[in-house]
Amino acid sequence: xxxxxxVQILKKHSLFENLSEDVLKHMEKLLIHTNYKTGDYIFxxxxxxxxxxxxxxxxxxxNTENKQGEIIELTSLNEGxxxxxxxxxxxMPRTANALSKSDSSLLSxxxxxxxxxxxxxSSVSLALCRMLSEKLSAADNLLTEKKLNKNVxxxxxxxxxxxxxxxxxxxxxxxxxxxxILEDIIATEVIEQNKLxxxxxxxxxxxxxxxxxxxxxxxxxxxxxxxxxxxxDSSSIDHIERAARIVSDKTIGVALSSGTAPGLAHLGVMxxxxxxxxxxxxxxxxxxxxxxGAGFAFGYSYEEIxxxxxxxxxxxxxxxxxxxxxxxxxxxGMRLLSKTxxxxxxxxxxxxxxxxxxxxxxxxxxxxxxxxxxxxxINAIRSSMSIPIxxxxxxxxxxxxxxxxxxxPIPIGVLEQENIDxxxxxxxxxxxxxxxxxxxxxxxxxxxxxxxxDFIADASIERADVILKPxxxxxxxxxxxxxxxxxxxxxxAAYKALPRIRRLLYGKGYASMEV
Numbered sequence: 001x002x003x004x005x006x007v008q009i010l011k012k013h014s015l016f017e018n019l020s021e022d023v024l025k026h027m028e029k030l031l032i033h034t035n036y037k038t039g040d041y042i043f044x045x046x047x048x049x050x051x052x053x054x055x056x057x058x059x060x061x062x063n064t065e066n067k068q069g070e071i072i073e074l075t076s077l078n079e080g081x082x083x084x085x086x087x088x089x090x091x092m093p094r095t096a097n098a099l100s101k102s103d104s105s106l107l108s109x110x111x112x113x114x115x116x117x118x119x120x121x122s123s124v125s126l127a128l129c130r131m132l133s134e135k136l137s138a139a140d141n142l143l144t145e146k147k148l149n150k151n152v153x154x155x156x157x158x159x160x161x162x163x164x165x166x167x168x169x170x171x172x173x174x175x176x177x178x179x180x181i182l183e184d185i186i187a188t189e190v191i192e193q194n195k196l197x198x199x200x201x202x203x204x205x206x207x208x209x210x211x212x213x214x215x216x217x218x219x220x221x222x223x224x225x226x227x228x229x230x231x232x233d234s235s236s237i238d239h240i241e242r243a244a245r246i247v248s249d250k251t252i253g254v255a256l257s258s259g260t261a262p263g264l265a266h267l268g269v270m271x272x273x274x275x276x277x278x279x280x281x282x283x284x285x286x287x288x289x290x291x292x293g294a295g296f297a298f299g300y301s302y303e304e305i306x307x308x309x310x311x312x313x314x315x316x317x318x319x320x321x322x323x324x325x326x327x328x329x330x331x332x333g334m335r336l337l338s339k340t341x342x343x344x345x346x347x348x349x350x351x352x353x354x355x356x357x358x359x360x361x362x363x364x365x366x367x368x369x370x371x372x373x374x375x376x377x378i379n380a381i382r383s384s385m386s387i388p389i390x391x392x393x394x395x396x397x398x399x400x401x402x403x404x405x406x407x408x409p410i411p412i413g414v415l416e417q418e419n420i421d422x423x424x425x426x427x428x429x430x431x432x433x434x435x436x437x438x439x440x441x442x443x444x445x446x447x448x449x450x451x452x453x454d455f456i457a458d459a460s461i462e463r464a465d466v467i468l469k470p471x472x473x474x475x476x477x478x479x480x481x482x483x484x485x486x487x488x489x490x491x492x493a494a495y496k497a498l499p500r501i502r503r504l505l506y507g508k509g510y511a512s513m514e515v
Contacts, residue, residue: 031109032108045094049092051110055083059102061099062099063096149201154204161221170240171201174506176250250504253284253420254280256269268491268492297355305344308344369407370383382394384403426490
């Protein structure tokens with residue numbers, strides 16, 4: 001007996017090609033058949049994802065909207081394609097729109113039915129993993145590459161110089177758009193080029209600023225002017241390449257989470273980034289993240305930073321206690337900072353950092369997040385790390401500041417405010433064991449704090465481009481003496497994330513980068 005039409009459609013797809021006819025016939029009873037007219041939306045971004053779809057005829061476009069309100073077409077689907085599985089598997093809302101481009105016919109499976117099929121048949125699970133990997137890679141490329149043209153005005157001296165060539169060469173290396181250099185051109189010609197071509201980055205050479213009104217960014221190699229990115233002969237390679245990342249929408253920022261002893265994993269993450277030439281254009285941290293991120297923002301090496309913290313943490317912690325003798329906190333917290341961050345960096349202001357830096361705290365009075373991106377570094381970190389009950393709050397400009405984890409376990413929002421394009425979040429969390437045999441004041445409080453932070457952190461995780469979660473099994477909040485083991489967990493997490501970070505930075509060319 002010949003297979004029914006809907007079963008034939010399932011059978012020819014790689015997800016179900018290894019299933020028997022009897023199994024497919026059982027699945028046929030679960031399928032829902034729906035017709036859509038041209039222009040109908042099958043689902044919208046943000047909708048609940050409770051079905052997977054099989055396109056039997058017609059064309060369906062998958063698209064999304066960027067921050068500028070531009071519709072970006074991610075892919076066009078034809079007969080035999082499957083879509084909608086991502087939301088089902090992650091139990092997250094739809095991440096894109098599905099639009100019927102022509103009259104279309106679809107079969108669909110409800111989540112509960114699809115889950116049963118995946119759980120029961122290993123061949124379906126393996127095929128699904130392969131399909132998801134391919135789709136994620138394609139989506140990354142489209143989201144970073146399919147953008148409108150961009151104009152960059154280069155105000156240059158008459159003679160060629162190495163720092164100008166390095167800027168242009170690095171820009172070509174990382175830009176998702178084709179880089180086109182325009183010389184001796186007038187405004188009408190620039191406008192015409194934008195009309196004729198798509199997905200280009202135009203470098204406009206100019207000496208008198210006459211085309212500045214047409215530019216999205218201005219790189220000035222002659223002198224420093226408001227609104228321009230100034231690159232001089234003596235500018236460092238880091239500064240030149242950071243300017244190129246700004247104009248190509250490839251800036252990278254890292255948001256380091258709160259964490260007591262687990263926070264030491266941030267050192268391992270940063271070590272791997274440095275060793276593998278992952279550039280950072282912004283570093284922000286909450287609580288422990290601000291402590292461990294500050295040294296890197298001021299240009300210190302991993303070895304210098306590790307030496308300070310390992311010297312302190314491989315000894316008993318009692319020498320770090322500075323009791324406050326107040327009912328609002330057990331410790332003052334300044335002795336810890338004087339022996340670590342202040343010993344390493346001295347008394348500096350945040351705005352003097354080499355890489356822009358921010359420490360995040362919480363105002364107990366208003367309940368709002370407080371971002372310290374200027375002013376005294378030690379005071380900013382002290383307020384960011386003020387774990388309630390453990391450390392006394394910090395009084396600052398009519399505010400009462402405590403640990404940033406209360407509002408912001410992972411400060412992804414700071415990277416968004418700074419218009420960072422590639423946002424990396426590092427989330428370290430260890431839920432200390434609580435039982436009737438290990439029952440004490442601090443362990444109960446710390447576990448409650450971390451459970452609350454987990455719920456709040458979910459919103460930040462959704463907005464990050466890359467999330468690292470170092471493994472912290474069996475680690476207690478004050479086990480600083482396990483510093484080497486904790487740092488290793490951060491390294492392991494960072495190594496796993498390197499391919500995705502490189503893909504976001506270098507696009508299709510990331511495979512040729514040194515691993």
